[in-house]
Amino acid sequence: MLLSVVIPAYNEAEGIDFFHNKLLIPALEKIHEQYEVIYVNDGSTDKTLKLLGHIAKKNTHVKVVNLSKNFGKEIATSAGLSIASGNATIIMDADGQHPP
Numbered sequence: 001m002l003l004s005v006v007i008p009a010y011n012e013a014e015g016i017d018f019f020h021n022k023l024l025i026p027a028l029e030k031i032h033e034q035y036e037v038i039y040v041n042d043g044s045t046d047k048t049l050k051l052l053g054h055i056a057k058k059n060t061h062v063k064v065v066n067l068s069k070n071f072g073k074e075i076a077t078s079a080g081l082s083i084a085s086g087n088a089t090i091i092m093d094a095d096g097q098h099p100p
Helices: 016-031 048-058 073-083
Strands: 003-009 035-042 062-067 088-091
Touching: 003 016, 003 073, 016 035, 016 048, 035 048, 035 073, 048 062, 062 073, 073 088
Parallel strands: 003 035, 003 088, 035 062
Antiparallel strands: none
C-alpha cells in the first residue's frame, strides 16, 4: 500500500529542511515502507522552491509542484491531491504545526 503525504508550503525556507529531514522522513520510514511526499509550493517569495528542489533531488519519494502564484492553502492542497497516487493520503502543514 502506497501512502501519499501532501504538504502545501508558502515561504517555509527557514524550517523546511528540518521539517523534512528530522521530522517527516524519520516518522514515515518508521511506520510505512512505501510512501510519496508531495510538496506544493504555493507561490513562495523566499527560497522555499529552491530548497524543495534540493530535497527532491536527494529523495526519489519526493515530488514538488510549483504554483505560479499564491493561491492559498486550499488550492495548493487540491493541486497536491490531484497528483497523489497513494491508497491513502495525509495532508500536513510544512511549518511543523502538526508533528508527523
